[in-house]
Amino acid sequence: xxxxxxxxxxxxxxxxxxxxxxxxxxxxxxxxxxxxxxxxxxxxxxxxxxxxxxxxxxxxxxxxxxxxxxxxxxxxxxxxxxxxxxxxxxxxxxxxxxxxx
Amino acid sequence: xxxxxxxxxxxxxxxxxxxxxxxxxxxxxxxxxxxxxxxxxxxxxxxxxxxxxxxxxxxxxxxxxxxxxxxxxxxxxxxxxxxxxxxxxxxxxxxxxxxxxxxxxxxxxxxxxxxxxxxxxxxxxxxxxxxxxxxxxxxxxxxxxxxxxxxxxxxxxxxxxxxxxxxxxxxxxxxxxxxxxxxxxxxxxxxxxxxxxxxxxxxxxxxxxxxxxxxxxxxxxxxxxxxxxxxxxxxxxxxxxxxxxxxxxxxxxxxxxxxxxxxxxxxxxxxxxxxxxxxxxxxxxxxxxxxxxxxxxxxxxxxxxxxxxxxxxxxxxxxxxxxxxxxxxxxxxxxxxxxxxxxxxxxxxxxxxxxxxxxxxxxxxxxxxxxxxxxxxxxxxxxx
Numbered sequence: 001x002x003x004x005x006x007x008x009x010x011x012x013x014x015x016x017x018x019x020x021x022x023x024x025x026x027x028x029x030x031x032x033x034x035x036x037x038x039x040x041x042x043x044x045x046x047x048x049x050x051x052x053x054x055x056x057x058x059x060x061x062x063x064x065x066x067x068x069x070x071x072x073x074x075x076x077x078x079x080x081x082x083x084x085x086x087x088x089x090x091x092x093x094x095x096x097x098x099x100x101x
Numbered sequence: 102x103x104x105x106x107x108x109x110x111x112x113x114x115x116x117x118x119x120x121x122x123x124x125x126x127x128x129x130x131x132x133x134x135x136x137x138x139x140x141x142x143x144x145x146x147x148x149x150x151x152x153x154x155x156x157x158x159x160x161x162x163x164x165x166x167x168x169x170x171x172x173x174x175x176x177x178x179x180x181x182x183x184x185x186x187x188x189x190x191x192x193x194x195x196x197x198x199x200x201x202x203x204x205x206x207x208x209x210x211x212x213x214x215x216x217x218x219x220x221x222x223x224x225x226x227x228x229x230x231x232x233x234x235x236x237x238x239x240x241x242x243x244x245x246x247x248x249x250x251x252x253x254x255x256x257x258x259x260x261x262x263x264x265x266x267x268x269x270x271x272x273x274x275x276x277x278x279x280x281x282x283x284x285x286x287x288x289x290x291x292x293x294x295x296x297x298x299x300x301x302x303x304x305x306x307x308x309x310x311x312x313x314x315x316x317x318x319x320x321x322x323x324x325x326x327x328x329x330x331x332x333x334x335x336x337x338x339x340x341x342x343x344x345x346x347x348x349x350x351x352x353x354x355x356x357x358x359x360x361x362x363x364x365x366x367x368x369x370x371x372x373x374x375x376x377x378x379x380x381x382x383x384x385x386x387x388x389x390x391x392x393x394x395x396x397x398x399x400x401x402x403x404x405x406x407x408x409x410x411x412x413x414x415x416x417x418x419x420x421x422x423x424x425x426x427x428x429x430x431x432x433x434x435x436x437x438x439x440x441x442x443x444x445x446x447x448x449x450x451x452x453x454x455x456x457x458x459x460x461x462x463x464x465x466x467x468x469x470x471x472x473x474x475x476x477x478x479x480x481x482x483x484x485x
Contacts, residue, residue, distance in 0.1 A: 014231070017160065055277070055395065056227075058279040
């Protein structure tokens with residue numbers, strides 16, 4: 001085949017699209033993004049584990065939590081702004097290990 | 102993303118849709134889905150791709166891909182093409198795992214020109230973002246999502262080979278619930294701390310663990326890929342016992358080597374056998390525990406063997422319940438492996454049936470038995 005597009009890759013592509021839209025001030029998908037951020041923080045802090053985090057966004061949550069744990073440890077989820085969304089966007093757009101993608 | 106390439110993609114869609122728009126389906130859910138595609142097509146016609154920013158173009162690119170994938174499968178799922186009986190069996194199995202299935206998923210099939218071309222394409226079933234995108238951009242709501250299963254064109258009505266479709270359904274449920282992904286994370290993180298006896302079992306099922314290069318470079322990917330296959334095998338065996346092992350053994354020549362994507366056939370069949378006899382090992386335990394924690398359902402035998410007397414008399418079997426329905430495949434395999442000699446003499450034939458004739462009879466008997474069961478269940482629903 002000419003190329004291979006993993007389903008998780010499409011999820012990451014759409015999640016980065018959501019982040020860019022929020023940064024531009026379009027809030028249609030903000031709830032979806034905030035839900036992922038909350039889950040990633042809970043996973044990082046040990047409040048949740050691999051078995052009870054959201055099943056749909058599982059690959060994104062696990063990836064973010066393992067990639068920037070310190071960011072989630074100190075993140076105030078009641079006060080997320082463009083700086084935080086930009087950090088996550090940079091992270092999500094970086095090259096992922098093949099097992100995650 | 103250049104808008105000319107989106108225009109190219111949409112031009113390709115115009116050509117494909119000009120044929121697919123005439124599709125007729127046997128059920129309302131598919132027809133509703135098709136009608137939504139019609140509305141979506143009209144919306145796409147009004148898009149000026151060149152006037153969109155990069156993200157707008159990306160969305161349209163994803164939507165065009167969604168549209169193409171939908172018709173690829175719907176084209177092979179029209180009322181006279183879909184392998185209706187096997188799909189009904191898969192729907193019944195799916196209901197065990199997603200009870201509100203009636204309102205959520207449609208199993209569709211696409212035929213491929215490859216005798217080993219059984220596969221599951223997760224794109225449309227496990228990506229709800231694309232549906233959110235369609236709702237937000239065009240206010241089109243797809244209430245059902247497509248579970249896309251590829252199968253070999255020449256085997257669409259082969260009820261012996263098609264037992265492997267239960268394995269493909271297992272892949273869908275694994276991705277839908279993310280059942281094996283946490284095991285992979287857990288094993289990657291704790292492998293070195295495991296008990297030596299557990300490591301020895303894992304090394305038997307994941308032989309690459311002995312290779313330090315693979316261990317460090319590819320461990321997560323290989324573990325993840327192989328776990329998915331092991332899960333799908335165990336999942337399938339709940340319904341079809343070890344039937345798919347026989348076929349897998351044949352098509353892979355009992356391969357003792359694993360690949361990047363699949364464990365060795367020997368290991369796959371061994372795990373299924375251990376599951377079916379209720380033997381414990383760390384791998385099976387992890388798969389079963391994860392399934393239970395995440396879905397609140399247990400991996401267990403979900404077939405109830407049936408008597409083959411009716412088949413011997415060339416009569417379809419009156420199936421009483423789903424467990425017996427799945428058992429039709431076991432019976433089909435038993436008949437096939439027994440060969441046509443006894444069957445032929447029992448039916449007073451002067452000489453034994455040729456394999457091709459016997460093959461046709463077994464497939465017809467299974468197909469009719471499934472068909473009768475579906476009609477019976479529908480009839481009982483109407484009577485209520």
